[in-house]
Amino acid sequence: xxxxxxxxxxxxxxxxxxxxxxxxxxxxxxxxxxxxxxxxxxxxxxxxxxxxxxxxxxxxxxxxxxxxxxxxxxxxxxxxxxxxxxxxxxxxxxxxxxxxxxxxxxxxxxxxxxxxxxxxxxxxxxxxxxxxxxxxxxxxxxxxxxxxxxxxxxxxxxxxxxxxxxxxxxxxxxxxxxxxxxxxxxxxxxxxxxxxxxxxxxxxxxxxxxxxxxxxxxxxxxxxxxxxxxxxxxxxxxxxxxxxxxxxxxxxxxxxxxxxxxxxxxxxxxxxxxxxxxxxxxxxxxxxxxxxxxxxxxxxxxxxxxxxxxxxxxxxxxxxxxxx
Amino acid sequence: xxxxxxxxxxxxxxxxxxxxxxxxxxxxxxxxxxxxxxxxxxxxxxxxxxxxxxxxxxxxxxxxxxxxxxxxxxxxxxxxxxxxxxxxxxxxxxxxxxxxxxxxxxxxxxxxxxxxxxxxxxxxxxxxxxxxxxxxxxxxxxxxxxxxxxxxxxxxxxxxxxxxxxxxxxxxxxxxxxxxxxxxxxxxxxxxxxxxxxxxxxxxxxxxxxxxxxxxxxxxxx
Numbered sequence: 001x002x003x004x005x006x007x008x009x010x011x012x013x014x015x016x017x018x019x020x021x022x023x024x025x026x027x028x029x030x031x032x033x034x035x036x037x038x039x040x041x042x043x044x045x046x047x048x049x050x051x052x053x054x055x056x057x058x059x060x061x062x063x064x065x066x067x068x069x070x071x072x073x074x075x076x077x078x079x080x081x082x083x084x085x086x087x088x089x090x091x092x093x094x095x096x097x098x099x100x101x102x103x104x105x106x107x108x109x110x111x112x113x114x115x116x117x118x119x120x121x122x123x124x125x126x127x128x129x130x131x132x133x134x135x136x137x138x139x140x141x142x143x144x145x146x147x148x149x150x151x152x153x154x155x156x157x158x159x160x161x162x163x164x165x166x167x168x169x170x171x172x173x174x175x176x177x178x179x180x181x182x183x184x185x186x187x188x189x190x191x192x193x194x195x196x197x198x199x200x201x202x203x204x205x206x207x208x209x210x211x212x213x214x215x216x217x218x219x220x221x222x223x224x225x226x227x228x229x230x231x232x233x234x235x236x237x238x239x240x241x242x243x244x245x246x247x248x249x250x251x252x253x254x255x256x257x258x259x260x261x262x263x264x265x266x267x268x269x270x271x272x273x274x275x276x277x278x279x280x281x282x283x284x285x286x287x288x289x290x291x292x293x294x295x296x297x298x299x300x301x302x303x304x305x306x307x308x309x310x311x312x313x314x315x316x317x318x319x320x321x322x323x324x
Numbered sequence: 325x326x327x328x329x330x331x332x333x334x335x336x337x338x339x340x341x342x343x344x345x346x347x348x349x350x351x352x353x354x355x356x357x358x359x360x361x362x363x364x365x366x367x368x369x370x371x372x373x374x375x376x377x378x379x380x381x382x383x384x385x386x387x388x389x390x391x392x393x394x395x396x397x398x399x400x401x402x403x404x405x406x407x408x409x410x411x412x413x414x415x416x417x418x419x420x421x422x423x424x425x426x427x428x429x430x431x432x433x434x435x436x437x438x439x440x441x442x443x444x445x446x447x448x449x450x451x452x453x454x455x456x457x458x459x460x461x462x463x464x465x466x467x468x469x470x471x472x473x474x475x476x477x478x479x480x481x482x483x484x485x486x487x488x489x490x491x492x493x494x495x496x497x498x499x500x501x502x503x504x505x506x507x508x509x510x511x512x513x514x515x516x517x518x519x520x521x522x523x524x525x526x527x528x529x530x531x532x533x534x535x536x537x538x539x540x541x542x543x544x545x546x
Contacts, residue, residue, distance in 0.1 A: 032454040033454055034451065034452060034454045038528070039454060039455055039473060042348075042473045042527050045347075045348040045351060045382070046347055046383050046415070046474075046524075047383075048346070048347060048383070049344075049345070049346040049383070050347075050383070050384060065429055066429070066431075068386070068387045068391065070383070070387050071384075105429055107450065128449075129449050129451075130450065152451045153451050282390075283391070283394065286345050287367070
């Protein structure tokens with residue numbers, strides 16, 4: 001097992017030539033590391049092309065998993081009910097999260113209030129796989145978001161535009177979702193936000209270096225991050241979409257507009273046939289460029305969620321305006 | 325998304341399909357293209373024609389299984405494996421290649437071909453996901469960067485399977501049936517035309533496993 005690199009490199013290994021693998025040495029230096037940016041952003045990479053579904057019970061979580069969800073979002077009330085019932089919306093009951101974690105083997109996400117780092121600490125202790133610092137819940141801090149670098153568990157955050165996305169990444173978000181308007185079944189805000197973010201990235205790519213300094217100032221984001229996005233033509237983390245997706249065609253629309261994947265909140269379990277609708281949205285997300293397949297997935301799903309037109313929502317009830 | 329990028333001089337390189345139903349498809353495309361391969365996305369049985377090799381990326385194995393059967397891709401890939409198509413699976417790709425899954429979701433199947441039993445999420449939840457460097461002498465003289473994300477592990481493997489690298493079994497989540505595992509648990513294996521890793525070299529910038537796949541499995545070099 002010994003060789004000349006042993007002292008500097010980890011030998012976290014067994015030698016295949018060795019008939020008794022299991023002689024393990026670990027120099028300490030470079031021993032396994034958890035919670036690195038690569039590990040956090042990596043899980044989001046693995047979710048690409050998939051559908052993440054809001055669930056409020058272990059039974060719903062199982063239905064979502066069986067229908068092909070790539071992950072579930074555990075919460076107490078779906079956004080449509082939060083909207084209807086009002087009141088302060090908070091992190092879910094730990095018992096509920098435990099039940100959902102135990103009922104499925106796909107990743108489980110859960111929501112913490114904006115700025116509520118103790119809710120996030122609790123969710124990390126419950127071993128959820130991702131935390132959504134979410135405008136769907138009532139904000140706990142109207143000035144500061146959570147310092148997400150402080151955690152081993154990765155975070156996803158919402159954004160309505162590029163500056164907001166970059167500020168969240170600066171705070172340590174490992175995944176971004178466009179916000180849309182949750183709980184409405186109206187996809188127009190999701191479309192607006194993903195088009196805005198993608199359009200702003202494209203614009204950035206056309207700027208010269210001296211112009212990027214001003215762009216960074218206007219985006220209220222660090223110059224290095226802005227320059228990186230301009231150079232790469234994309235965010236350094238995965239960009240999903242959320243808020244208002246209710247049909248297979250909605251999901252395919254968001255994918256064609258450049259989303260890496262889709263969050264579906266109220267759209268599934270507020271519809272007439274959740275099992276069928278969930279599977280259909282999964283299929284349309286995977287085959288988003290194949291109109292015949294999306295047509296096929298759209299057949300016979302029963303009633304979609306009723307929905308609310310975002311234009312009819314008075315401004316104080318628009319969740320996307322929470323967070324900054 | 326568009327078909328994979330090509331690089332100058334890639335015309336001489338092998339054509340490698342990337343199984344593109346879900347997961348980190350782009351990361352694999354990028355590495356393969358940088359190594360001179362032509363890449364093409366595989367979403368239907370017809371996309372398998374003319375391939376010199378196939379990569380099954382990381383992602384959620386239960387979703388890949390469901391979609392691959394729904395779209396009729398699963399039996400076609402299995403037939404190609406049986407015909408000797410070189411295939412490299414990372415993480416979920418390893419699960420898809422495994423003959424046996426210790427903890428499938430209800431009704432979950434795999435493509436199979438690799439005589440191993442895998443445990444999904446063997447190392448625990450995301451907070452236990454980790455990166456490390458592995459010694460893999462068959463693949464690289466230097467330690468290989470390896471990112472384990474809710475990774476599977478090989479609990480048991482048949483006599484035809486070469487174990488290329490292992491990690492201490494104490495890293496396994498408690499509750500994983502270690503009856504089959506002693507001391508160390510394999511995380512990189514090869515059986516003939518099939519290569520599989522529990523971890524994701526494609527997100528690290530370390531190309532040694534992809535180079536090994538192209539040179540030693542696809543081109544059958546020494």
